[in-house]
Amino acid sequence: MTAGQITAIQPVQEGQDQAGAGPFGPKPRRISAGRIGLYAFLVVAALFFLIPVYIMIVTSLKGMPEIRLGHLFNLPGEPTFQPWADAWLHACTGRDCNGLSPGFYNSVKITLPSVVISIICASVNGYALTFWPYRGANLLFGLLVFGAFVPYQVVIYPLIIGLSSVGLFASLPGIIIVHTIFGMPILTLLFRNFYAAIPVELFKAARVDGAGFWRIFFHIMLPMSVPITVVAVILQVTGIWNDFLFGIVFAGRPNWPMTVQLNNIVNTTTGVREYNVNMAATILTAAVPLIIYFVSGRWFVRGIAAGAVKG
Amino acid sequence: MILVAVGVFVIGIGFSVLWSFTSSKLFPTYDFVGLAQYRRLWADSRWLVSVNNIWFFGLMSITCNMVFGYLLAVFMDQRIRQEDLFRSIFLYPFAMSLIVTGLVWQWVLDPNLGLQAALRNLGWSSFSFAPLVDADTALYALVVAGIWQGSGVTMAILLAGLRGVDEEIWKAARVDGIPTWRTHMSIVAPMMKGAFATAFVLQCVSVVRVYDLVIAMTGGGPGIATSMPAVYVIQLITVRQNVGQGMAAATMMLLPVLVVLAFGGILLWRRNREASA
Numbered sequence: 254m255t256a257g258q259i260t261a262i263q264p265v266q267e268g269q270d271q272a273g274a275g276p277f278g279p280k281p282r283r284i285s286a287g288r289i290g291l292y293a294f295l296v297v298a299a300l301f302f303l304i305p306v307y308i309m310i311v312t313s314l315k316g317m318p319e320i321r322l323g324h325l326f327n328l329p330g331e332p333t334f335q336p337w338a339d340a341w342l343h344a345c346t347g348r349d350c351n352g353l354s355p356g357f358y359n360s361v362k363i364t365l366p367s368v369v370i371s372i373i374c375a376s377v378n379g380y381a382l383t384f385w386p387y388r389g390a391n392l393l394f395g396l397l398v399f400g401a402f403v404p405y406q407v408v409i410y411p412l413i414i415g416l417s418s419v420g421l422f423a424s425l426p427g428i429i430i431v432h433t434i435f436g437m438p439i440l441t442l443l444f445r446n447f448y449a450a451i452p453v454e455l456f457k458a459a460r461v462d463g464a465g466f467w468r469i470f471f472h473i474m475l476p477m478s479v480p481i482t483v484v485a486v487i488l489q490v491t492g493i494w495n496d497f498l499f500g501i502v503f504a505g506r507p508n509w510p511m512t513v514q515l516n517n518i519v520n521t522t523t524g525v526r527e528y529n530v531n532m533a534a535t536i537l538t539a540a541v542p543l544i545i546y547f548v549s550g551r552w553f554v555r556g557i558a559a560g561a562v563k564g
Numbered sequence: 565m566i567l568v569a570v571g572v573f574v575i576g577i578g579f580s581v582l583w584s585f586t587s588s589k590l591f592p593t594y595d596f597v598g599l600a601q602y603r604r605l606w607a608d609s610r611w612l613v614s615v616n617n618i619w620f621f622g623l624m625s626i627t628c629n630m631v632f633g634y635l636l637a638v639f640m641d642q643r644i645r646q647e648d649l650f651r652s653i654f655l656y657p658f659a660m661s662l663i664v665t666g667l668v669w670q671w672v673l674d675p676n677l678g679l680q681a682a683l684r685n686l687g688w689s690s691f692s693f694a695p696l697v698d699a700d701t702a703l704y705a706l707v708v709a710g711i712w713q714g715s716g717v718t719m720a721i722l723l724a725g726l727r728g729v730d731e732e733i734w735k736a737a738r739v740d741g742i743p744t745w746r747t748h749m750s751i752v753a754p755m756m757k758g759a760f761a762t763a764f765v766l767q768c769v770s771v772v773r774v775y776d777l778v779i780a781m782t783g784g785g786p787g788i789a790t791s792m793p794a795v796y797v798i799q800l801i802t803v804r805q806n807v808g809q810g811m812a813a814a815t816m817m818l819l820p821v822l823v824v825l826a827f828g829g830i831l832l833w834r835r836n837r838e839a840s841a
Contacts, residue, residue: 291639298636299653302712305668308678312671325682374569393570395829400573402821404772406797407814408576410583410807414592415576437569495661497776498798512663516780519667528677535667539660546659547652554655554720 313337313532320528336529340537344530346517353534356514360494360541362425363510367432368489371440372482374433379444380474384456385466394445401438405498413502423505431503432493440485447481448474487549491542511538577818584811592807601812611813614791621703621792622771625710629767630760632711633718638748640719641726655716662713666780669709670696699789702782706774706790709781714770718763725759726752772821793817 312320313336314329342352382390412431413422421427451474459469500510509517515538519531546553579592587597605611636654640647657665672678675694683691695701729752737747753760775794778784784791784799793813800810 291642291644294635295639295644295650299650302653302657302716305672305712308672309668320677322685324685325678393567396570396574399825400570402769402825403573403577404794404814404817404821406775406794407580407818408573409798410801410811410814411576411579412572413801414579415572434569434572438573441569491659495663497661497663497779502798512661512776515667516663520780520783528671531667532671535664539664542659542661543656546656550652553659554651 309532309536313340313529313536315529317527317529336527337533337537339527339530340518340534344518344527344534346514346521353511353514353518353537356509356511357537359504359508359514360510360512363428363432363500363504363508364490364493367429367436367493368486370429371433371436371489372485375437375440375485376444376475376478376482377470378437378441379446379448380470381466382441382445383448383451384453384469397438397441401442405435409498409502416503423503423508425504425508428499428504428508431499432496435499436489436492440489443485443488444478444481447478451477483549483552484555487545487553491545494542580811580814580818583807584815586808588807588811590805590807597808601808602816605809605812605816608809610788610791611793611796613788614793614796617703617790618771618774618792621706621710621774622768624704624707625714625771626764626767628707628711629715629718630763633715633763634722636715636719637722637726640723651720654719657713658716660713662774662776663780665709665713666777666782669705669712670781673705696782697786699786702786702790706777706781709777710770710774713777714767717766721763721766722756722759725756728759729755768824772817 308325311327311329312325314332314334316331316333316335319330340352341354343350344352381387382394416422416427416430421430455473456469459473464472494510495512496510497512497516500513504510504513515534518534583592584601585596585598586593587595587600640650644650673680673694673696675681675697680691680693683693695705733751733755734747737751742751773794774792775798778790778792778795782790784795794817797810797813797817800806800813804810
């Protein structure tokens with residue numbers, strides 16, 4: 254195989270009549286024209302994705318007088334971090350002017366236990382479903398898949414009634430329970446699919462050696478599940494952090510997560526709209542999942558792909 | 565544990581459907597009124613607008629998302645430089661909350677602050693672009709924001725699908741003199757059925773659940789122009805305190821999901837049967 258062949262099999266965008274010329278003989282000029290178009294498209298697309306965030310960052314560093322001038326794309330003339338400090342400490346929702354920071358701590362208090370509990374439950378569930386098939390396991394699994402597709406609105410009201418009848422509605426434990434339940438379908442699927450790929454012989458050998466349900470789980474399965482656990486953590490942390498609906502319904506006012514606080518700060522109708530503060534607040538809210546995204550890199554993509562493989 | 569989770573879903577749905585047949589107002593009652601709530605629901609213009617909106621929004625955003633995502637994936641697959649950089653850029657909005665997405669686009673499209681003001685300042689004073697304040701165009705703005713947030717994922721899934729296609733096929737098609745675009749359309753795309761289905765299902769789920777985006781970007785307005793079923797249900801059970809009708813609406817939301825799942829289940833079952841036969 255020569256180098257010419259390798260370039261020829263590349264799916265080049267315009268190669269309609271290349272066959273007539275044979276697969277050999279690269280055509281640098283045409284290809285480079287195509288390449289320019291290719292990169293132009295990609296760069297334009299990248300701009301579409303980047304410009305809104307550029308506007309946000311730039312605006313959040315400007316003072317209000319400068320914003321009123323309307324030069325949306327200009328870099329800040331006198332960069333100031335005051336809006337960021339205001340967003341964190343003083344931004345108002347109605348009469349409370351504590352900024353976003355309480356929301357941040359609430360989000361942490363909601364996210365950490367929800368992630369830990371839901372992943373522990375889901376890994377045990379996935380393990381049991383894969384290796385200890387019990388009666389009705391398939392039906393249960395089918396219902397779980399179904400649960401991944403149910404619109405939240407269908408279950409919300411009965412959940413409100415159920416939680417308030419046990420006194421957990423509008424409380425921190427309540428919202429954690431809700432997140433755990435709604436994380437269960439997708440996470441269990443994730444773990445089940447992962448464990449299903451493990452050779453059964455491994456499990457059988459451990460059984461022959463006399464290991465029980467928990468022993469196999471802790472000593473064999475858990476050490477092997479590090480990669481899938483990382484994916485699950487990424488999926489859950491970003492998902493729960495970004496949640497709005499459950500937060501506003503189930504957490505109760507003192508426990509409102511960051512997203513709810515943000516929406517209240519920004520869409521509040523009283524007073525002058527401080528765009529710079531609002532944008533700083535928005536960036537702060539988006540910061541946690543974004544950091545996770547950029548740190549985790551390819552794992553994040555894998556998480557999406559794994560989460561996408563349903564059933 | 566799994567029983568609890570499944571139980572919550574099953575029992576929750578059961579109660580939702582049950583209450584949809586009652587005259588519940590603020591609190592659930594067991595005063596059954598038959599299909600009266602459904603009749604009132606389908607006579608409510610706000611609900612009708614919501615249903616129209618979700619169809620329009622769904623078709624628009626899924627189509628655009630798929631086309632745009634596929635184009636991005638194809639272009640990304642040309643052994644370009646800086647692939648990781650481009651991938652990060654296309655995908656990062658997905659890491660953000662839909663609330664954040666909604667707010668970002670609300671500002672970009674804000675007539676006094678965003679694009680319109682900026683371009684007028686540059687001297688194009690007749691430039692008019694304020695889709696969010698116009699009832700006819702607000703939905704398009706939601707679609708654009710949805711694409712901004714979600715097309716990166718479609719790209720990632722379809723790119724994985726493209727990478728899974730055997731190089732030999734490209735080679736064979738090239739030897740046979742088939743134009744690249746035809747190879748894409750007639751050979752490669754059908755081979756990526758799985759990836760397309762995955763992306764499509766993900767899109768559908770997010771369309772049915774679209775709530776945060778609407779709340780942050782338009783609040784359902786102007787007027788009721790961008791109301792959606794998900795928003796409608798929440799409004800009924802919280803602000804308008806009409807649980808019976810809200811549950812009727814929720815049940816209507818569940819129906820299409822059930823139909824699609826049943827369809828998928830039958831397909832899967834038939835394939836399994838063929839495989840075992």
